[in-house]
Amino acid sequence: MSESVSLPALGESVTEGTVTRWLKQVGDRVEVDEPLLEVSTDKVDTEIPSPVAGVIEEILVAEDETVEVGTVLVTIGSGAEAPAEAPAADAPAAEEAPAEAPVPEAAPVAEAPAPAAEQAPAVESPVTPAEVAAAPAESAPVAEVPSTDAPAPAEEAPTEAAPTETAPTESAPAEAEAAPAAPAPDAAPVAEVAPAAEVAPAPEAAPAPAVSAEQAAPAATASAETAEAPVTAPDAHAGYVTPLVRKLANEHGVSLDGLTGTGVGGRIRKQDVLEASSAADTSAPESAETPAAAEAPEVSPLRGTTVPMSRLRKVIAERAVISMQSSAQLTSVVEVDVTLVANLRNRVKADFQAKTGQKLSFLPFFALAAAEALTTNPIINATIDGDTIVYPPQENMAIAVDTERGLLTPVIRDAASLDLAGFAAQIADLAARTRENKLKPDELAGGTFTLTNTGSRGALFDTPIVFLPQSAILGTGIVVKKPVVVSDAAGDAIAIRSMVYLALSYDHRIVDGADAARFLVTIKNRLEAGAFEGNLGI
Template identity: 35%
Template sequence: MATEVTVPVLGESITEATLGEWLKQPGDPVAVDEPIASLETDKVSVEVPSPVAGVMGQHAVAVGDTVQVGAMLATIDSGDGAAASAPAPAATATPAAAPAKDESGAGYGDQPGAGTSDSPAALSPSVRRAVLEHGVDPGTVKGTGRDGRITKEDVTAAASSKPAPAPAAAPAPAAAPAAASGRGEERVRMTRLRQTIAKRLKEAQNTAAMLTTFNDVDMTAVIEARAKYKDLFEKKHGVRLGFMGFFVKAATMALRDIPSVNASIDGDDIVYHDYADISVAVSSPGGLVVPVIRDADQMSVATIEKTIGDFGKRAKEGALKMDEMKGGTFTISNGGVFGSLMSTPIINPPQSAVLGLHRIEERPVVVDGQIVIRPMMYLALSYDHRLIDGREAVTFLVALKNAIEDPTRILIDL
């Protein structure tokens, strides 16, 4: 007897998704509630659990297909699937049980000894591309993703630690034509998340009267405070003291003083928020995602750092929840972690402003009539000019700058 596995309810207003990868192949043993597939929605990836224990039956859809809520994905055949981590029976190693398409990808480490995790088909499309780009043997990479699956970051780390290859022997004459014509191309379908990001960013450009204003901030005081207290901070709170905690806290104070930056436009109305839900841009294997720190204005720096750290970890694992991506009254994006010196960030609708942070760079500045070297960072505030005037945007940045250059202001709420 076979049990159908259908697309679960994905959240408010979400009616369809794209099949990102198969985590179980036909013939694999499956336990109750064990993930068998990963679906990509407009916001996050969702794993589909098995409703029963048994053996994975046939896949009803292929990787990359769009599926509606309630549609059948696969079947689970009756059988002994209680020990999902046990090696698959020898019969499942026959060609009939092999993946039907290369796009199908069970996660690395899901089934030790099942005979599929050493195959490139067991990797997600983004990980396979990284393996090909860096020339890494996936069998030597330790996965840090959910259930031990290999992530793109794992492949990059393995490539950076790989010893330089020994000088190759002189190539055979027959290999010359192949080397001369090595101009390969690969066409990869955009993920649903990437499609949604592209659509929303373009809508923001088309709708908002977007403008960006800049300032710079001397990071000396924050760097000194962090160096002085980072060990005690980590010992007491169990999390590292970073710069984002200072910026989020300073931003909530500036938003309180300049409420229009924390507002949004709804038709012909302006909606002002007496709370600060800060969206923080973090990287995930599928692209940039923006989880929300609820009531950040009521949090301590330590709580903010813990929340951001948890978001970053779960974003890499693809474990963020849809509810954590909704809402937000203001966004902070830190391009400095990738080396960006300056940028003009795009608003995250329906919000009316976004703050861009950039890399810290030592530059000569004039202080008290003297030229000194200071660690400086450029700040960029992109805002909707329909709602926020230039004076308010500049005042917001100045308030933020003052709080960062004198962190005591954050402590005494000034």
């Protein structure tokens, strides 16, 4: 009875998957929960295990083919019919052996032993099954008939004709394979082997003791060669490496060249990469010294000098100390999956730059999501005025800009009214004019909330300081791809996702931890949904 294996659900919003690799082939046996194939979706790369045990009968979806969830991928049978059909498949080959023997060519060669030549092609053998069973052990030399080392003379053919007819059944397969290899002058001895094939199916064949060592050797060799051939079949794809394993190898600095895999068919698995990485760590001290010595860091000219603080640096220092002493600050952090944002950005960034003249980075997405979250969580945008809380009528978002003179925060007015194109244009303009010292005084004042992109220099996240009179500042870390656990109705799976940390520092005098969490989760949900097509502004 056959069982069908379909593509299972791999995620809440996943509707299709691409078969990247078959780990089993038709005729292979598979056990329950043994990996059948590898499938890739926009959320996960994973192996599909077999729900049943049996023999693969038919593969219905080819590699690199994309199908919908629920599509039948393969049929698996019990494999019980295979042993019964095997002898039946072999029998016709044995019966056809006489037809393939070069009988017409044998007549011109064997002129002397005419009586034997007449018996060779006869269909009805004069030897009865009883005589075959009682055949003496001297019939063993038949296995030497096809040998090419010492061809038998034509005049000896009559003496070998009779033993050939009483050849034991065990030697028949070896003789059938060797017969076509016999040279043309010895065609007569080859033709004499044909009757042995007629006798081969008889169950009363000579017992095993009648088989000599010379007879067993060719058959054993042929059987060994046949048995060894399927062993190397799975190695045809041993060089294939899944994207997950390749990413893991890159992260650990492991070279896949020459690495021996322990997976199905010799495939390299993540355990092989981790073991190779652990082995490499033992010799890391010796190898790590060479790159450090070859690539010396650049020494700053300020090393060993003393310089006075600039006026801007004094202002920043004073404000930082006052803010820390006058407010109760703490930081909350969330990790956000921005894979859908990254995918959208990759699709539209060329068109976006062509139409707006601006590069589309992640920062406009973060700014837009934060501005929207401020409108629904106004306490994050509020300020303290004595014993009162002031809720501004609009969101004026200050953007931290790193300059040679120090950190400055020009302000984007009414940020909640902008789309991605508007944010990209204002961020680029303010950053350029800030570094060129061309800002107007009022462009540095009036901010109600600050956004600082600490990830622009590679930081995962930090705990930024809130500058009074504002009550909160959001720090965005670097966007990195890494393996994470993806959970859905089908279960848990490991997937490569684009991730980022968002850190919100806030004044605990008016903002509680729950307020900060609600604000961060609002941004997180907005970014993970990735629905920004209507906010591009192009």
